[in-house]
Amino acid sequence: MTKRLRGRNSMFQNWAEVALLVGALIGTALALSLVLTGLAIRRAPGLGLLDKPSERKAHSDLIPRAGGIAISLAMAGTFLLWTDFFPWPMFANPWSTPLAICLGILLIVGLLDDLYGLPWLxxxxxxxxxxxxxxxxxxxxxxxxxxPILALGIFWLALLTNAFNMIDGMDLLAGGTGFLIGGAIFLAGLFYPSDAVIWSIPLLGALAGFLFFNRPPGRIFLGEAGSTTLGFLLASLSLVVVLGQAPHWKQFPALLFLFLVPVYDLVTVVGLRLFQGKSPFKGDRQHLAHRLLGQGHSQGKTLALMFGLTIGGILSGLGILLTDNELLMTSLLIWQSGGIVGFFLLEYTSGSLTPVSAKEAATKEPSHR
Incomplete structure (x- = not known):
């Protein structure tokens, strides 16, 4: 797997060219995303792509859930506009075309779920x-x-696809987390030369345009189509960058730390639901964001805390990836692992992770959606 996932290194021979290309791709994706997201807000009601209020959601109005369409079209439009200016064939590597196919299918499945509510299985x-x-x-x-690597990779992609869907419960949260992780993948792809950076650049611009409209009070949501494609794309790019290098034990904890908040949220909320005898796929108000809000934090402070946790995980993950010093790798691993255990214990002792009945979990005070 490692040989064929490796990106090409030619783009890194001229840093001035790289800087110009990065600016052009981000600027184009941002402009397209602003236009397309604004258009999606106006057109979504006519298409039936609306998030409806319920007892588990804080918003009282119908909110468009077409952000994923706008982000996807902004990225696709950016590639189409600039493909003739790339100094190498965009889809010459063996993974770009399969990735585009997978994202297209996920977008369609997500749209069907947003419209009709497909079963989880x-x-x-x-x-x-x-x-x-x-x-x-x-x-x-x-x-x-x-x-074994293939099996772990499949599990990783499916895990992150669902983790981003599950974390999408507050304005700016899923999109902002994806923006931070996408930036980390871009940096890792520069130091671990990989074509994956070319996918991450327009993603950052497209997410920035979406987040402009998603800031509280959000005028548009990602929807299933947006959250699942975002999770799959980021997980795929992380594998392309990391597994494109010589195998090393540091790659596995580094990946977990890069995606610390989505993985932690998924593991803890699934654990709570199983303890309560509920289906892990039945939505409730027990996600990390909801638990922090339940401790009395405002929505702004909750976002700051979760973004802070994400940045901490990213710094540890990048530090582990980019150093060859075994002592530093081990120190970062112990430091970040200790922080995760400490945060878990803090949540547990505060009562946030105390299993409650399924009925109580379903009627907890809503925070956003």
């Missing part, structure tokens, strides 16, 4: 199938441990 099976489709084509089965 078919959606989950599709996530695993797309993860397998993407990774099998990149795998060299003659390499040692290719099967």
């Amino acid at each position: 078919p959606r989950l099976l599709i996530h695993f199938a797309l993860a397998a489709f993407f990774l099998i084509q990149q795998t060299d089965f003659a390499e040692p441990f290719s099967w």
